[in-house]
Amino acid sequence: MTGKVALITGGTSGIGKATAQAFVRSGAKVVICGRNAERGQEVVTELKAMPGDALFVKADVSKAVEVEALVATTVSTYGRLDYAANIAGIGAYATTVECTEKLWDLIMRVNVKSLWLSMKYEIPHILKQGGAIVNMSSITGLVGLVGQPAYAASKHAIIGLTKTAALEYAKSGIRINAICPGSILTPMQDPVIQGDPEIEAQIGARHPIGRMGTAEEVAAAIHWLCSDAASFVTGAAMTVDGGYVAQ
Numbered sequence: 001m002t003g004k005v006a007l008i009t010g011g012t013s014g015i016g017k018a019t020a021q022a023f024v025r026s027g028a029k030v031v032i033c034g035r036n037a038e039r040g041q042e043v044v045t046e047l048k049a050m051p052g053d054a055l056f057v058k059a060d061v062s063k064a065v066e067v068e069a070l071v072a073t074t075v076s077t078y079g080r081l082d083y084a085a086n087i088a089g090i091g092a093y094a095t096t097v098e099c100t101e102k103l104w105d106l107i108m109r110v111n112v113k114s115l116w117l118s119m120k121y122e123i124p125h126i127l128k129q130g131g132a133i134v135n136m137s138s139i140t141g142l143v144g145l146v147g148q149p150a151y152a153a154s155k156h157a158i159i160g161l162t163k164t165a166a167l168e169y170a171k172s173g174i175r176i177n178a179i180c181p182g183s184i185l186t187p188m189q190d191p192v193i194q195g196d197p198e199i200e201a202q203i204g205a206r207h208p209i210g211r212m213g214t215a216e217e218v219a220a221a222i223h224w225l226c227s228d229a230a231s232f233v234t235g236a237a238m239t240v241d242g243g244y245v246a247q
């Protein structure tokens, strides 16, 4: 991917950070975004040490004006955009009855609207020379999850968005896929696991492989989906879940 440019939303943490590392390792210039500038600069310093080139842009991906500026800064800095991994997202723990309107709207804004906005501003630049987009769904985009209706609805919506965009640009040199990880050890899981190895083992046991996944295992799949090795793959919702949805 030498000479190519990748934009990774949510690249300051967890799966996004591991994805940024995978792209830098293969020679791409990487732009990451997030809301915490200090944290973003720390990650960029790590990425530049790999060696590679990376840039942090402060942006809330749920706001159109900030996503537009993020993509514009990426292209004005590095001259092009080849790949986008739209990974930023948040969880929500409240049953169908307990979920509030405020929580519902927040999840739809941060998980779904952000992804549409990201593609809206990324696609016109990727069209210039072709490339690929990977959108972050979840196993919860394929099956239900007790206690997380808003999250499940948002991750199902992402697959619909991905399939539609994939069809719209299939003949124009852009492949667009969704990735559906099982439970992955990242900061998002901290409130659930609370540092307790027994809880981690219980969550891991729900996956046929018998453990939780790592951010690097998901990053490897995202990187492959963007690479030329996946040249006939578009409109897919690819599981990286230790067999979870095969049960």
Ligand SMILES: NC(=O)c1ccc[n+]([C@@H]2O[C@H](COP(=O)([O-])OP(=O)(O)OC[C@H]3O[C@@H](n4cnc5c(N)ncnc54)[C@H](O)[C@@H]3O)[C@@H](O)[C@H]2O)c1
Pocket (backbone or CB within 6 Å): 009, 010, 011, 012, 013, 014, 015, 016, 033, 034, 035, 059, 060, 061, 062, 087, 088, 089, 090, 091, 110, 136, 137, 138, 139, 180, 181, 182, 183, 184, 185, 186, 187, 188, 189
């Ligand atoms: N960890 C899991 O088990 C798991 C499983 C399936 C899918 N996912 C999805 O993977 C993605 C990454 O999660 P993670 O596990 O790496 O957790 P994480 O909390 O480490 O990362 C989430 C990232 O999203 C960013 N983010 C959140 N809201 C944002 C906003 N409004 N604007 C810009 N950035 C924002 C955060 O800054 C952070 O970088 C999420 O979309 C999540 O739903 C996670």
